[in-house]
Amino acid sequence: MAFEYNKQPWEEEIIGVDFSRxxxxxxxxxxxxxxxxxxxxxxxxxxxxxxxxxxVAGHLTxxxxxxxxxSSKILTVMVSDGVANFKYRVSFRVTLSDNQKKEDDxxxxxxxx
Numbered sequence: 417m418a419f420e421y422n423k424q425p426w427e428e429e430i431i432g433v434d435f436s437r438x439x440x441x442x443x444x445x446x447x448x449x450x451x452x453x454x455x456x457x458x459x460x461x462x463x464x465x466x467x468x469x470x471x472v473a474g475h476l477t478x479x480x481x482x483x484x485x486x487s488s489k490i491l492t493v494m495v496s497d498g499v500a501n502f503k504y505r506v507s508f509r510v511t512l513s514d515n516q517k518k519e520d521d522x523x524x525x526x527x528x529x
Contacts, residue, residue: 418505418520419433419520423524424526424529425474425498425500425526428495429494430493431524432508433490433491433522434490435518436489444488446513448491453491453509454481455478455481455508456507456509457504458505458506460503460504461502461503461505462502463502463503466502471499474499476497476498477496478493478495491508493506498524501528503523503526504523504524504526505523506524508521
């Protein structure tokens with residue numbers, strides 16, 4: 417299931433996905449540093465027909481993801497930049513201590529308002 421999050425190009429904000437309801441008791445999320453728990457931009461869509469390849473700079477930037485919350489089952493990332501009238505599908509992926517893999521997507525929609 418993908419969620420939507422709106423931001424303006426100048427804003428820098430932390431967004432995240434709470435996986436706690438999808439993780440059984442006693443199971444933990446592997447550390448971000450392992451490379452199996454991460455966030456990345458999977459897709460860029462122009463809202464008014466623009467081609468993402470026409471924009472060399474300014475697309476959405478993701479900082480290093482962080483596990484948050486008392487149970488460390490919330491994966492967060494600072495998002496910045498972004499080109500107005502584009503939306504970016506950011507995939508949040510976690511690998512669990514029992515080798516399950518979970519993924520959720522957030523559509524970050526950049527609009528100048």
